[in-house]
Amino acid sequence: MVQPWHGRSAIASVGLNRNNSAPTRCNVERLVDELLSVGYSRAFTAALRPQEAQPFLNAGFRALEDLAVLRHGLCLPLATPTATHRRARRKDHLGVLTLDNRAFGDFWRLDSVSLKEALQATTTARFRVSTQGDAIVGYAVCGQSAGIGYLQRLGVAPESFGHGIGSALVMDALKWCKRRGASHALVNTQLTNLRALRLYRHLGFLEEKERLHVLEWTPE
């Protein structure tokens, strides 16, 4: 699956259809020809498992970022942080995207398309926002598919870091996953995102052995 990355016509976002068998080096080389013929000068993959990443690496993609995968066994309750939140409404989307663009570095920012994808990535989803007055200061998207909970997205306004907003949103997501009967919940984040890793570990997530890999391609 290839589409423009963040709406930029020269950069491709390459996803995997996990209903199909894993791609081979040959498939990826064909993909590279396609990228060149359509005029892409750069491409990023979705987060790939090691065995999925290998054919891309063999075909000339390079490692861009490694992600830790963390798992929570949903043994709750933990003390619930006090920051409050509510259901996100459609009219909140712009405020969420503005916050997201301030909370995340360029590569990881959402746009309206990727926000929609995050909301539709799982069978059921929960989208919450924390507000101060009219301003959105935090948001979380979580979901559940096939009995597994996924924390898809979490962001807090930089000036509000360290006040428990992120913890409250994660705890809400974990409780929702548990109520929905999930066996466990998963989240992934860059190995360099120490603040998020600390938060997740603090709330009882444990790191899995397997990591995910985001790869990059540019023509030689």
Ligand SMILES: CC(C)(COP(=O)(O)OP(=O)(O)OC[C@H]1O[C@@H](n2cnc3c(N)ncnc32)[C@H](O)[C@@H]1OP(=O)(O)O)[C@@H](O)C(=O)NCCC(=O)NCCS
């Ligand atoms: C990662 C992120 C979501 C954390 O949000 P946050 O609201 O700052 O998180 P919290 O305030 O709940 O927790 C952060 C620290 O503040 C402390 N804290 C919590 N409540 C507090 C309060 N009322 N007063 C002071 N400190 C507090 C927590 O103990 C925690 O420290 P610890 O991890 O050493 O225990 C936020 O930094 C962020 O949006 N980062 C950029 C986007 C990102 O990386 N998202 C996650 C990617 S998967």
